[in-house]
Amino acid sequence: MLLTNQARLFYGSPLSRPRNAVLISIVLAVLIAISASSLIKQFSRVTPVAFQVFFIAVAATILLTLFTLAILWFLDRREPESRWLYLIAVLWGALIATGLALPISGYMHAAVDSYVKVHPNVQAILGADAGKILGAPIAAPLVEDTTKGLGVLLLFWLLRAEFDGVRDGFIYGALIGLGFNLFEAPLFVMRTFIQTGDAPLAFQLGDRFAVFGLDGHPLYAGLFGMGLGLARQTTRRWLRYAAPVGGWLLGYSAHFLNDALVLIVYLYTFITTGKPLHVESTPGDVSEMTQSFFSVWVSHSALRLLGFFPFFLIVGVMLWQSGIWERQVIREGLADETEPVITPEEYEQVKGDRIFRTRRIPHLKGRTSRAIVRAQNELAIRKWRVKHIGQSVESDPLVASWRDELLRLRG
Known part of the structure; x- marks a missing residue:
């Protein structure tokens, strides 16, 4: 019996049943419509020059994404997934996860701003940007890791024949995280350009593609994917339920820590000195636009490897163990x-x-x-x-x- 690649891809999937396929297609169409509406709003009243900045940033992000894709492809070399799955995962992160996250994050930031306005003591501690400093670790990890995680969960459920273990889970999660960067990084560059006239392209890309692009969103979503992969791989019933929850919490914790660093610095300064942190900008400060990509990449890679060492250690050990598991399964199976x-x-x-x-x-x-x-x-x-x-x-x-x-x- 020689099945086509498409038949192998959807073998055992709920999509192989017509009624399920129709229902799931309707749900996905609704999500795509909501995301498209949200993304279109981001470009309302945008000048042609700002559009140009956005597309330059997209082109640069794509080039760096290709390098990270090559690393993931190497990790996936023994049992490579379909290129269509790679494309689907990246598109989910770029178009659906970001489109769903933007309006929800916006509402949460607005709620935090309203809270800060009626609590002047918070602004006294955190300064004029109190709403942004406090809102970032509250909104972004919860909302973004949920919308990205939904994509990984759908792949786990709908394409179960292609989701075998820990390594597959990390790869799918990292691909969705890469897709998220693919849209969010250019969007941040464009927003900053509109607000200040400065396009921080080198800073955004150097930061987001630190550690060869496996930091940030690819790391957060990859940890959740590893949890799902471990649930698929294990024979222990309790671990099947605990691993996905633990994976999501690890990704959320890493994301929260990243976005809360500024808040931690402000709180530490206030607690130790009794005074709020005062940041001054001088004319001699280097513009984010003129910063070297390489210098940003090196410094941020070093900081992330040091500050997020426990998370990278977990990923490294689990990928190493998954390689041992793959080779053992292949030896025994053949x-x-x-x-x-x-x-x-x-x-x-x-x-x-x-x-x-x-x-x-x-x-x-x-x-x-x-x-x-x-x-x-x-x-x-x-x-x-x-x-x-x-x-x-x-x-x-x-x-x-x-x-x-x-x-x-x-x-």
Whole structure:
């Protein structure tokens, strides 16, 4: 049984049932309409020059995003997801997550501003920007991590055949976070340009793509994705429910800490000195527009690696463990297979696979070799998934399809 790529993608998905597909499509259409309306409002009364600044920022953000995509593609090399899924995840972050988050965050910021106006003691501590300083850690982490997380959750639910474990979860979450940066960073550059005449392109991109673009929104959403992936991977019932909650809370905590740093500095200064922090700007200050991207990137990468070390450590350890898990599942899944699925020489390569090594089929062209390796890995992971849920491997259509795909590739 040779299934098409689309059939494999939607195998076992609620979308494979017509009634569910119609209902889910309607819900997605409503979300897209709300997001589109929200994004269009951001460009009302925008001058042509501001539009130009926005599109320059979009072009620069896309270039940096490609570099981060290459890192994620390398992480995904043993069992690469469909390029359509990459595109869907990025578009969710760029168009839906941002479009849903902007108006809700705006309402929450307005509520905080109203609170500050009737509590002058708060403004006395935090200064003229009290509403912004207090509103950022309240609104952004809660709203943005929820709208991004909704996209990861939908992929987990709707495309369960393509969501196998921790590594898949991190990749999907990071892609949605990248998409969020893809729209929000140019929007912040444009807003600052409209307000001050200064376009902080180097600062925004240097900050958002610190740590090779795996900091910020990709990190926050990636942590939630890892929690979902662990829930898919584990055999412990309590962990299936605890892991997604824990992953979201970790992403939220990292985001909250990032947005609350200014608030913490102001509060610390007031508590230790009894006086509010007084920030003066001098004519000699360097404009954000003229700051070097490289200097911003280096300094912010160092600060994030130091300040967010526990979160990066969690990601690093879980990705390392996921690599061990993948190689073990592939070895065990292919151990009882014979030709034409895999030859004895190829299985020796499987046993010799290492963390940074990607095996190749000798004496075959690169494209065919990659296709065979991918099909073998997909077969092994699918066999693990079927056994994991207590079903018969030999009667599974996807297992049969990958075996037939290998026969076709050998043909």
